[in-house]
Amino acid sequence: MEVGGQRRGIQPWWLAFCFPVMFGCVEQVSAQIKYSVPEEVKVGSVVGNVAKDLGLDISSLEERRFRIVSGTEEAQFAVNQNNGILFVHQKIDREELCKTVSPCLMNLKMVAENPMEIHYVGVEITDVNDNSPNFKDEEKILEISESTVPGKRFQLPTAHDPDVGINTVRVYTLNQNEYFSIQIRERGEDKITFLVLQKALDREKHREHKLILTAADGGNPPRSGALNVTVTVLDSNDNHPTFSQEVYSVTVPENVDADTSVIKVKATDEDEGANGDIEYSFGSQLDQKIYDMFSLDKNTGEIQVKGEIDFEKVDVFKLDVHATDKGQPPMSTDCRVLIKVLDKNDNEPQIEVTSLSNMVSEDSKPGTVVYFISIIDQDSGLNGKVICSLSDNVPFDLKPSYQDNMYSLVLKQHLDRESVSHYEITITATDCGQPPLSTFKTVNIDVSDVNDNNPEFLQNPIEMYLLENNVPGNEIFSVSALDKDFNENAALTYHIIREESNQGKAATFLNINTDNGHISALKSFDFESLKKFQFQVVATDSGTPSLSSNVTVHVFILDQNDNPPVILYPVSSNGSAEGVEEIPRNVNAGHLVTKVRAYDADIGYNGWLLFSLQEVTAHSLFGLDRYTGQIRTLRSFTETDEAEHKLLILVKDNGNVSLSATATVVVKLVEPREAFAAADVKSATKDDEDNNVTFYLMITLGSVSTLFLISIIVLIAMQCSKSTDYTSKYLQETNYDGTLCHSIQYRSGDKRYMLVGPRMSIGSTIVPGSHANTLVLPDRRGTSTEVNCGQGNGCEAHSAQALPISGSSLIEVVCRRNTYRGI
Numbered sequence: 001m002e003v004g005g006q007r008r009g010i011q012p013w014w015l016a017f018c019f020p021v022m023f024g025c026v027e028q029v030s031a032q033i034k035y036s037v038p039e040e041v042k043v044g045s046v047v048g049n050v051a052k053d054l055g056l057d058i059s060s061l062e063e064r065r066f067r068i069v070s071g072t073e074e075a076q077f078a079v080n081q082n083n084g085i086l087f088v089h090q091k092i093d094r095e096e097l098c099k100t101v102s103p104c105l106m107n108l109k110m111v112a113e114n115p116m117e118i119h120y121v122g123v124e125i126t127d128v129n130d131n132s133p134n135f136k137d138e139e140k141i142l143e144i145s146e147s148t149v150p151g152k153r154f155q156l157p158t159a160h161d162p163d164v165g166i167n168t169v170r171v172y173t174l175n176q177n178e179y180f181s182i183q184i185r186e187r188g189e190d191k192i193t194f195l196v197l198q199k200a201l202d203r204e205k206h207r208e209h210k211l212i213l214t215a216a217d218g219g220n221p222p223r224s225g226a227l228n229v230t231v232t233v234l235d236s237n238d239n240h241p242t243f244s245q246e247v248y249s250v251t252v253p254e255n256v257d258a259d260t261s262v263i264k265v266k267a268t269d270e271d272e273g274a275n276g277d278i279e280y281s282f283g284s285q286l287d288q289k290i291y292d293m294f295s296l297d298k299n300t301g302e303i304q305v306k307g308e309i310d311f312e313k314v315d316v317f318k319l320d321v322h323a324t325d326k327g328q329p330p331m332s333t334d335c336r337v338l339i340k341v342l343d344k345n346d347n348e349p350q351i352e353v354t355s356l357s358n359m360v361s362e363d364s365k366p367g368t369v370v371y372f373i374s375i376i377d378q379d380s381g382l383n384g385k386v387i388c389s390l391s392d393n394v395p396f397d398l399k400p401s402y403q404d405n406m407y408s409l410v411l412k413q414h415l416d417r418e419s420v421s422h423y424e425i426t427i428t429a430t431d432c433g434q435p436p437l438s439t440f441k442t443v444n445i446d447v448s449d450v451n452d453n454n455p456e457f458l459q460n461p462i463e464m465y466l467l468e469n470n471v472p473g474n475e476i477f478s479v480s481a482l483d484k485d486f487n488e489n490a491a492l493t494y495h496i497i498r499e500e501s502n503q504g505k506a507a508t509f510l511n512i513n514t515d516n517g518h519i520s521a522l523k524s525f526d527f528e529s530l531k532k533f534q535f536q537v538v539a540t541d542s543g544t545p546s547l548s549s550n551v552t553v554h555v556f557i558l559d560q561n562d563n564p565p566v567i568l569y570p571v572s573s574n575g576s577a578e579g580v581e582e583i584p585r586n587v588n589a590g591h592l593v594t595k596v597r598a599y600d601a602d603i604g605y606n607g608w609l610l611f612s613l614q615e616v617t618a619h620s621l622f623g624l625d626r627y628t629g630q631i632r633t634l635r636s637f638t639e640t641d642e643a644e645h646k647l648l649i650l651v652k653d654n655g656n657v658s659l660s661a662t663a664t665v666v667v668k669l670v671e672p673r674e675a676f677a678a679a680d681v682k683s684a685t686k687d688d689e690d691n692n693v694t695f696y697l698m699i700t701l702g703s704v705s706t707l708f709l710i711s712i713i714v715l716i717a718m719q720c721s722k723s724t725d726y727t728s729k730y731l732q733e734t735n736y737d738g739t740l741c742h743s744i745q746y747r748s749g750d751k752r753y754m755l756v757g758p759r760m761s762i763g764s765t766i767v768p769g770s771h772a773n774t775l776v777l778p779d780r781r782g783t784s785t786e787v788n789c790g791q792g793n794g795c796e797a798h799s800a801q802a803l804p805i806s807g808s809s810l811i812e813v814v815c816r817r818n819t820y821r822g823i
Contacts, residue, residue, distance in 0.1 A: 034122040035086070039094035040130050044087055047077065047123060051084020054119050056112060058084050063114070070109040077108060077123060086121065094125045095162040102127070102164045129167040129219025133159035135227040136285075140213075142195065143232045143329035146203040152240065153183065153194040155334055158285060159215030159225050166218035175212045180231070182213070187336060188318070195229065203233040237275045237327025241267040243335040251340045251382045253434040256305050262294065262339060265301040267323035275327035283320030283334060290319060294339070303337065315341050345383040345433020349405075350376045351441040353427070358443075362417040363450045370396065370445060371409035375429045382432045391426040396445075398427075409443075417447040418484040449486040451543025457481045461534075461552035468527040468560050478518040479551060481539035489543040492517075497536040497550070506555075507535035527559040528601045561606035561655025567663045569597040577663040585637045585669040592716070593622065596629035596663050598651045605654040614662065615648035622647060622667065631665060643669045672708070 035048045051058050051066065062081040076097075078089040086108075098104035108121040135157055142154055161168045172193050174182040179201065183194040193213065211229040216222045243265060250263040269276040280301040282291065294317070295306045303319070317339040324332035354372040377384040386405050388398050397412035409425075423445045430438040457479065464477045483490040494517040496507055509523045517537070533555055540548040570579020581594045600607040611629040616622060621641065623634045631647065645667045652660035 032120050034124065036124040036126055037088065037092070038126045038128050039092045040128055041088055041092060043089065043091060047086040047088065049084055050079055050086045050110065050119070050121055056084060056117075058082075061112070064112040066110065066112045068108050069111045076106070079110065086123075092125055094127050094164075095131065097125065099162070100164060127164050127167050129163055129217060129221075129223055131162045131167075132223040133161045133169045133215035133217055133225035135159050135213075135215070135225055137227070139228040139230060141230045141232065143234055144197070144201060145237050145327075145329060145331065146201045146233050147237075148197055148201065148240075148331075150197050150200055152197045154197075155283075156182075156193040156195050156213055156229065157227060158191065158193055159227070161215075161217050161223075163217060163219070168217055169215050170218040170222075171216050173214045173216070175214075177209065177211065179206075179209060180211060195231075201233045206233060208232055232329070234329040237271060237325065237329060237331055239270040239275070240331040241269045241278050241323040241325055241333050243267045243323060243333060245335065247336045247338065249338045249340070251342050251432045251434055252305065252309060253344055254309050254341050256309055256434065258305055258307070260305045262303045262305060263337060265303070265321055265323075265335060265337065267301065267333065267335075269325050269331075271325065271327060275325055277326045278323050279326065281322050281324065283322055286320060290317060293317065294319065296321065303339075309341055317341075340382055342382045342433060345431060345435070345437060347377055347383070347431075348437045349386045349429040349431050349439045351427055351429050351439055352376065353441065353443055355443075359446050359448050360411065360415065361448045361450055362415040363452065364411050364415065366411050366413055368411045369408045370411065371443060373398070373407040373409060373427060375405035375407070377405070377431050385432045387430050387432065389428045389430070391428075394423055394425050396423070396425060415447050417449045417486065418453060421447050423447070449489055451485055451489040451541060451545070451547060453484040453489075454547045455481040455483045455492055455539040455541055455549045457539070457549060457551040459551070461554055464553055464555045465558055466521075466525065466555055467558045468525050469562055470521055470524055472523050473520055475518050475520045478516065479512075479537050479539075479553065480517050481549060481551070483541050485541065485543065489541055491542040492539050493542070494537055494539055497538060499535070506530060506533035510535065512537065525557050527557045527603075528563065530557055532556045559603050559606055561602055561653060561657060561659060563601040563606075564659035565598045565600045565609055565651045565653055565661045567596070567598050567651065567661050569595070570663060570665060577661065578666070579664070580666045580668060581631075582668045582670050583633075584672045585641075585643075586672060587633060587637070589633055589635045591633040593631040593633065593667055594665060595631065596624075596649050596651065596665065598629065598661065598663075600653050600659075602653065602655070608654040609651055610654065612650045612652075613647060614650045615646070617642065617645045617647075621645060624649060631667075637669055641669065645669075 033048075033050070033053050037045070037047050050056075051061055056066065061084050066079065066081055066084065068075075068077065068079055076088065076090045076092050077086055079086050094104050097106070104125040104127070106123045106125065108123060110119045110121055111117070112119075137157060140157055144152075144154065159169050159172075169191065172182055172184055172191070174180060174195075179197065179199045181196045181198050183196045185192045185194060195211075195213075209231040211231065213227040213229050214224050215227075216224040244267070245265075248263055248265055252260070252262055265280065267278050267280070269278055278301075279298045280296055281298060282294075282296055293305070293307045293309065295304050296302070297304070301321070301323070303321075317337075319337040319339065320334055321337055322332050322334050324330045352374045354374070355370075357370075360368065360370055373388065375386040375388055377386050384405075388400075388405075388407050390396060390398055390409075395411065395413045395415060396409055399408045399410045401407060409427075425443050425445060427441045427443065428438055429441075430436045458481075462479060466476050470476060479494065481492055481494075483492055493514045494512050495514060496510055496512050496519075498507060499505075506525075509521060509525075510519055511522055512519045517539070519537075534552055535555075536550050536552050538548050538550050540546050567577035571577060579594070583591065583593055596611060598609050598611075600609055609629075610626050611624055612626060613622075613624045618641065621634055621637070622645065623632055624630070624647075625632070629649070629651070631649075647665045647667065649663045649665060650660055651663065652658045
């Protein structure tokens, strides 16, 4: 029978097999029968009837000296030679015999003589819950700052229970309170307890918290042990150190030299000064042997080999490292360091790359697989475990597979072919041996282009200057854009946007070469009809989908001397430039006979008109102002002068190739009605001043003459009142009376240009190659441009318009003469 357990009976077939073997081999290792007995059973308790179970003759046991010859040093078991019963001889303590080994099995060697028989009996000592969980210290004092945020953890001591299985420590509990709770974390087979702050502490309310941590095993009934935890609440140091990793893992070869650095743990603290200074220390719950094997630098966190490491004794060391700052109170955290002892590493890894394609599109999404990488290492264990990495600053990453030493090279960020079109990636495979062995392999990846860049114009808007009367069909200018893409994605075509606006209508007469952006005009432009217009050009690439950009082109038509002067006065009824002027014969020198008025549709020098006498019957009688076209008498008329004079006047502009027109003025001398009376008055005053009749006659004639002269003056004043005097700012001729004139000013770069009419500013210079109608003006930015029309020429400021052209301004002033005769 069995006590406190179950006995396994011997089956007949088992005996049939075991007995021949037993008698054939004296040294039998495995037990023939097995019993189980609980620890702490009373001395004398029966374990089982060995003789009966072995099939021995009970009556001959004493004669054959049936006994136990080995198995326990202190003879926990004995056999009764009278009945063959195996019983407990001494008190059994499983924890003393087997410690933490489970199951606890004792092999008994039993001998019977005459004939010699050796039997092996196994006795399993089962555990009973005879030990309570026990803490190393009776009290644990924690200092916690009141600034500690809820959720912060504090490691607590763990309880030790020498029992095994379900009888060991199973659960930890904390007395009920509103500030703290308990959290259990499993690290391997160990249970680590943490005190978790649930509610913010307030030192002014509670300076101290008394807690009881209870550890209970799983026995029936359960046994427990308690730890008094005192939490002291302090101020200030409210940032705890934080390790970069919670678990560090490193490998070292066996028999490594002392003082060899194993690993350096690193913790950071956001506090400053002493509160941020960190000291490292081993956990208090470590086995004493670890202190003999490793040393920890309290300032740097570097762990070094201290003793002799033997792989056959220990293959894994588990170290708890605490990081504690120097604040008041100090705060700490912990991490686990796993040091694995490996055999010698003598094989380099081998890299095999399977390429799906060495080309990746620049619009590929992150996560796209480019290569499959497999690492082969002939070593075993950690010597065959390989860590794979890539060269720095590449937009790729290694994604490990579920299978060891298998990786996928994947895209980790978006690509830009225009920035980098080719990558050389170095793959490094390093095993975990000590020292580690590495292998390098370089792979090449090309980035294919996608259409992700719009065409770009170097300037926007673009300013173009075009001479009028251009030849239809010829190229007038070109536009060009750049595209950062490649091949067909950078192949550009151009077209003009046709608009319905007034300025846009001019673009209908333009044609653009779609391949190179060269623009030709289908018609000849006329400055007098169109001075400027704008249109838009679109550059479109050949990608799919295509991208495009617009540019605005401002076209300024430049004037040419293509319009001859037009005579406005004199004009007779039949339209010919011929007129007749009648003047009294008694006018003095300087008398204004008439003024020839002309107009030129061109501007600047092309519209600056000069007058000259080509034919005249008497050169001494009449003079012509070359600028104003005024005809004046040079002297008084005599009786011998003819009564009719014909003047042929030439009007020409100042273009490179001058254009001209002629006008004919016929001047007729007429006798005034009071001429004879004036003659009598003059003779009477000389002959006889004493004659009263003559005196009154002279008064009468003088009055009539005065009235006549006043009439003449009034008529002249009415004629001249239609023009205002001015002082020329541009030329020194004060009597200049110009015809219709135009002035255009514009800026290009750092120079300012002006297309002028009859007057130009003193100090202006003529630009070479400007057809003599373009002036370079001194730069007076910030001052208004002043254009004066000549005194007495009837000019007025007709219009002024400012146009922005690349940061400069174009100012057009048109002066119109309205001094037609009869107006």
